[in-house]
Amino acid sequence: MGTVYVTGHRNPDLDSVCSAYGYAGLMNMQDADNTYIPVRCGHLADSTRSILEKLDIDIPKYRRDVFPRVKDVMLNADHKIDADDPLTAVAAIYETNNPSAIPVYEKDEFYGLLTVDDITNWTMRELSQSSKITKIPKVKEIMTDQGEGLSSDEFFDEARALLQKSSKRGLAVYEDDRYVGFVTRRCFLKMPAYNVILVDHNEPEQSIRGIETANIVGIIDHHRLDAIKTSQPIFICAEPLGSTCTIVYQQYIRNNRTPDSVMAKVLLTGILSDTLILKSPTTTGDDVVAAHILASICRVDVDEYGLSMFEGAGGLKDKEPMAAISADFKSYSENGVKIGIGQCEVTTLNDLKDYSDEYLESLNEIRNMKGLDWAVLMITDVIHEHSALLCTDHRGNRHLPYSPVAKNIFDMPNVMSRKKQLLPEIIHAVGVQ
Ligand SMILES: [Mn+2]
Known part of the structure; x- marks a missing residue:
């Protein structure tokens, strides 16, 4: 039985x-042999969360990363040795398992790890004094100082380095100060890997942290392909749909x-969000057909439900700019230029000048924070199919095909898609010498 995490990209939007x-x-x-767990690797914007909350589902839990941890390799002993047991109690375990460390308990409390070094050292000491062992000690009498243990959440890499540096054969593992298992050097011979399916993205930069250490077992996506090389054949379904x-x-x-x-309403929500109620030019016939079938299954009207999603989100004027921009912000690297493109949906652009200065300032801050060369924000009016573009200073601004309405602000009639309409222009503008 395996676990497979299914994750979207880092700024989890509805799709x-x-x-x-x-x-x-x-x-x-489909697959009873494995458990598929949907997760998200970023925090939800308030508007996204409020729409998900209405769907009557367990919202996928936040998972920061897929770096392997101590808990993924730690051992649990199936035998219980008591600190007051004679050392001979350990003999049977050695015969079958040959462990380098054995957890020892006192009553039912964890007492410490008995290591093979403890046993050898004691035996050698005894033999150096007389030629045969006459008295069998209690287990606790030959155990050496335990030193510090590990947290089960400790990264695999760091724990391995720690153990390599220490003179110990094994370390106890704790979770919230409670003993949960132990590790020996053998546990670190091979790095374990999580199984992950990427949906709605395939670029490692946009994925869950630690994806480079994971086993990517599937990709379901509608973006340009820039995936990590995999070692095994995997299931990929990528189509340029909305x-x-x-x-x-x-x-x-x-x-x-x-x-x-x-489930129909969940999928419909993703479709109407990404296609801006089937109006974005990224919308294909497949999206339209799927949306209408799903709407009939969950008994809602496509337009009515779509509008309720966007209207519920409110305008940008009342939002905190940093949070609003970060909610759906994607980073790209093109010709060595690092670009970030955010997108916000609104139901009118009439109030743009009320908040544009503040948003330009925050956009600049985000650019600096993320070490980008150029950051832009596309504000899309989903009702009137019209966008505005806010940009940080960059030579690329001069090569955009849109009319400027103020410094670093452009008008984009009929532009609704970051991916299909804006991104190609941005890439072009970056490439112009
Ligand atoms: Mn999408």
Whole structure:
């Protein structure tokens, strides 16, 4: 039985969270040998959270990283040696297991680790004094100073380094000061790897931290391909559709499954969010068909439900700029130039000048914080299919095909898609000498 984490990208938007939830749900029906757990590797924006809360699901839990940890390699002994037991009690265990360390208890409390060094040292000392061992000691009488233990959450790498440097054969492992197991040097011979399926992204930079140490076992995505090389053949389903949730829906169909009403609404939410209620130019016929079938399963009207999602999110004027920009912010690297592109959805651009200065300032701050060369924010009016672009200072600004309306602010009529419309222009502007 294995565990497979299904995760979207780091700034979890609705498509990302809903497709992780939906694909994990499908895989749990398809593959009884493994457990698929949807997770998110970033924090939810308030507007995203409030829409997810209405879906009546367990929102995928936050998981910071997939770096292997001590708890992934620690051992538990199936035998219980008491500190007051005679050393002979250990003999049987040695015969079968040959362990380099054995946990010892006093009553039922963990007492410490008895190591093979403790036994050898005592035996040699005895033999150097007389030629045969006459008295069998209690286990605790030959145990040496324990030193510090490890936390079960300690990173594999750091724990291995610690053990290599120490003179100990093994270390006890604690969780909240409670003994939970132990590790020996043998535990660190091979680094374990988590199984991960990437949805709604494939670039390692946008993925859960530690993805380079994981086993990527699948990719379901609708973005440009810039994935990590894998060592095994994996399942990839990448199509240029408007939403990853559409691809997930098609996987249900492909596997002869129908999403139930709750799952249908989850997938519909992702589709309407990413396609801006099927109006973004990234929208394909497949998205339209999927959205309408899913809407009929969960008995909602596509437009009505879509508008309720965006209207509920409120305007930018009342939001905290740093949080609003960071909520959906993606980083790219092109010709050695580091670019960040944020996108916010609104239902009107009429109040843009009320908050543009503040947002430009925060955009600058984000650029500095993330070490980017150029940061831009696309503010999209989903009702009127119109966007505005806020930019930090960069030579690329001069090469954008949009009309400036103020310093570092551009007007983008009919532009709704970061990926399909804005990103190619940004890449072009960066490439112009
Ligand atoms: Mn998406």
